[in-house]
Amino acid sequence: FYNAQSFIPESYKSNLIYILVYRVFNIASSYAIFHADLQILKSKFLKNGFSSVLFDLTVCKFLDRQYTPEEQITTVKRMRVTMVLPYLGPLSVFIKRRLTKLVNRFYPLVDFKIICRRGRTISSLFAYKDKFPL
Numbered sequence: 001f002y003n004a005q006s007f008i009p010e011s012y013k014s015n016l017i018y019i020l021v022y023r024v025f026n027i028a029s030s031y032a033i034f035h036a037d038l039q040i041l042k043s044k045f046l047k048n049g050f051s052s053v054l055f056d057l058t059v060c061k062f063l064d065r066q067y068t069p070e071e072q073i074t075t076v077k078r079m080r081v082t083m084v085l086p087y088l089g090p091l092s093v094f095i096k097r098r099l100t101k102l103v104n105r106f107y108p109l110v111d112f113k114i115i116c117r118r119g120r121t122i123s124s125l126f127a128y129k130d131k132f133p134l
């Protein structure tokens with residue numbers, strides 16, 4: 001096992017817990033055995049300096065994934081929708097992210113893209129070159 005103070009990414013630590021919980025889940029033949037083995041695992045991680053919050057959250061995430069029904073895979077081709085908006089600085093990035101998240105949430109079969117283009121400038125209102133006087 002790693003020590004909680006080890007100089008490794010946090011994802012390595014949580015993945016270690018996740019993998020061991022996965023093994024215990026697959027080996028245990030009943031929920032009573034599974035619970036007892038989780039208590040043993042938790043005590044070992046606490047002795048290595050891990051927080052009980054990290055352990056509990058990782059176990060919760062594992063159990064949610066085990067008992068949440070898998071989404072159905074669709075075979076329908078996704079419809080492409082492209083929206084062009086003017087670029088307004090950081091506000092454009094916020095709007096782009098928010099709209100994309102909303103469309104993907106409520107319309108999963110739509111491939112939604114937002115393109116931010118620079119808006120009108122003063123120079124776009126004038127001709128490229130001055131006309132030569134006659």
